[in-house]
Amino acid sequence: MENELKQLIIDALDLEDISIDDIDSHEPLFNNGLGLDSIDALELGLAIRKKYDVKIDAEKDDVAKIFSSVSALADYIESVRR
Amino acid sequence: MIVSDFVLRDWGAWAPGLSSSDDWQAWSAGQKSMSAELPGAPASVPKMLQRRLNLLAKAVFHAADHCIKAGEQVPTVFSSTHGEIGKSFRMLKTIDAGEELSPTAFSLSVHNAISGLFSIVYDNQQESTVLAPGMEGIAAAFIEAAGMLSEGRDEVLLVLYDEPLPDFFPFEPFKLNIDVPCALALKIAAAGPGLAMQFYRSPEVRDDGEQPVQLLAFAKFLASGQKSLTLGNQKHSWSWHKR
Numbered sequence: 001m002e003n004e005l006k007q008l009i010i011d012a013l014d015l016e017d018i019s020i021d022d023i024d025s026h027e028p029l030f031n032n033g034l035g036l037d038s039i040d041a042l043e044l045g046l047a048i049r050k051k052y053d054v055k056i057d058a059e060k061d062d063v064a065k066i067f068s069s070v071s072a073l074a075d076y077i078e079s080v081r082r
Numbered sequence: 083m084i085v086s087d088f089v090l091r092d093w094g095a096w097a098p099g100l101s102s103s104d105d106w107q108a109w110s111a112g113q114k115s116m117s118a119e120l121p122g123a124p125a126s127v128p129k130m131l132q133r134r135l136n137l138l139a140k141a142v143f144h145a146a147d148h149c150i151k152a153g154e155q156v157p158t159v160f161s162s163t164h165g166e167i168g169k170s171f172r173m174l175k176t177i178d179a180g181e182e183l184s185p186t187a188f189s190l191s192v193h194n195a196i197s198g199l200f201s202i203v204y205d206n207q208q209e210s211t212v213l214a215p216g217m218e219g220i221a222a223a224f225i226e227a228a229g230m231l232s233e234g235r236d237e238v239l240l241v242l243y244d245e246p247l248p249d250f251f252p253f254e255p256f257k258l259n260i261d262v263p264c265a266l267a268l269k270i271a272a273a274g275p276g277l278a279m280q281f282y283r284s285p286e287v288r289d290d291g292e293q294p295v296q297l298l299a300f301a302k303f304l305a306s307g308q309k310s311l312t313l314g315n316q317k318h319s320w321s322w323h324k325r
Contacts, residue, residue, distance in 0.1 A: 013186075014133035035130050042185035050182075 001074045009070070012047035013040050025071040033069075041067055048073075054080045085283065086228035089276035091237065091269040094148025095301045096121060096141040098262050103148075106305035116262060126152065127203050134186065138166050138245040138263050139196050143203070145265035146241055150204055156269070157208040157230055158239045160197045161215050161223035163258055163293045164247065166190075171248045196243070219296045219313055221320035224281050227270060237271045244294035257291025264297045268304075278325040288314035 006020045009029070013036065027033040030041070041063070045056050054077050056066055066076045095101075099117030100109050108114035123132045124143035135143065150156060170191055176183055189195075194212040201210060215222035220242055227238040243265035253259045270279075290296055290313045303311040303322065312321040 016133065017129060039186050039189050042189075046182055046185060 001078065002070050005070050005074055005077075008047055008051060009034075009044060012043055023070060025074075026069050028069060029067055029073075048077065052077050052081065084280055085225065086231065086281045088228070088231060088270045088272065088279055088281065089274055090279050090304075091271050091274075091276040092149045093266070093268040093304055094145045095264070095266045095304075096144040097264045097298070097301070101144055103305070106301060110302045110306040121263070127199075131199060131203060134190060134199060136166055136169055138168075138243060138265070139199065141245075141263050141265040142196050142200070142241060142243050142267075145243070145267040146200065146204075146239070149239055149267045149269040150206070152203075153205050155206060155208050156237050156239045157235050158197065158200070158206070158210045158241060159223045159226045159230070160194070160200075160210065160212040160241045160243075161220065161226075161293065162193070162196075162212075162243050163214060163216070164244055165193045165214070166195070166245070167251075168245060168248055171250060197241075200241070215293055217292065217315045218318060219290065219293045219315055219320075220300055221281075221313065221318070224320070224322075228281065231270070231272045235272075236274075237269055240266075240268045240270065242266045242293065242297060242300075244297060257289065257295055258293075260294040260297070264294075264301070266297055266301055280321075280323045280325060282321050282323075284312045284314065284319040284321040286312055286314060286319045287316070288312065288319050289316050290314055 002025050003020055006023045010018055023034060030036045049055050056063060066073060095106055097116055098119045100106055105114060121137055121140035121144055124140055124147060126147050127143055169187060173183055173187055173191060193214060197210045197212050211226055213222050213226060223240050223242055227240050230238045244260060245263040246261055247259045292315065296313050299313065310321060310323045312319055
């Protein structure tokens with residue numbers, strides 16, 4: 001699941017020079033970690049909705065926690081799909 | 083009527099196969115042709131922003147890089163008849179197909195998107211005007227820049243760019259399409275070192291089309307020994323003269 005998510009991040013966000021091995025599952029995705037920004041968060045939200053049919057609602061969900069790392073994102077998607 | 087006396091500090095341009103001033107000189111002398119080359123990633127743009135640039139935006143950065151350094155503060159005038167119309171058209175087709183739009187594409191679909199990226203890349207916090215000049219062609223950007231200089235700005239950077247229209251749009255009877263993406267950047271100043279030039283209304287009645295077809299004529303004028311250039315679109319004509 002985590003590797004699948006990493007590939008989704010690379011594809012959805014046009015991270016051409018980055019491979020799955022470059023993304024640490026526990027590193028922050030935004031700002032200091034991978035360096036993604038708020039537009040990337042929206043793009044990633046769309047990609048996750050399309051692939052997993054999981055909708056992340058900025059009003060209800062703790063978006064900062066869900067998107068804090070690949071590991072956290074994988075946990076959230078699995079908890080919703082269960 | 084003289085609208086503006088100004089000094090051309092630097093200029094740069096990009097079209098497929100033409101990017102250095104030597105390339106443009108050779109092209110203007112008929113010694114070099116355009117190629118099918120696509121603009122590469124501009125070295126001035128950080129990796130994480132490069133993925134946000136489409137072909138036209140890359141062309142713009144290649145041209146502008148001849149005229150500005152990171153951190154330099156200069157007001158800008160951007161001018162494009164159609165903007166990134168290829169991208170806009172793809173988004174319209176996405177909507178038509180009932181699919182969700184890419185938030186990234188949507189966020190960069192406004193006419194001042196390239197100007198915004200430009201201000202981030204060069205950390206340029208000065209005012210930026212973005213025109214869609216229509217019938218007035220490239221002259222509109224010079225009128226805007228002349229206004230800024232007359233208000234006391236030392237320098238203004240003009241950035242002019244357009245790309246081919248998707249086949250969906252009618253080309254005729256309009257003269258507003260080019261075959262290749264093209265970007266032209268000029269840094270002009272009120273005084274100081276550089277090539278002294280004049281910009282004025284011309285009484286001639288001409289039809290040189292809109293900005294996309296005027297860009298290459300202007301690049302040729304800059305790159306060659308040609309002293310004057312007049313461009314018009316039925317109602318108004320404008321002249322540039324190297325003094």
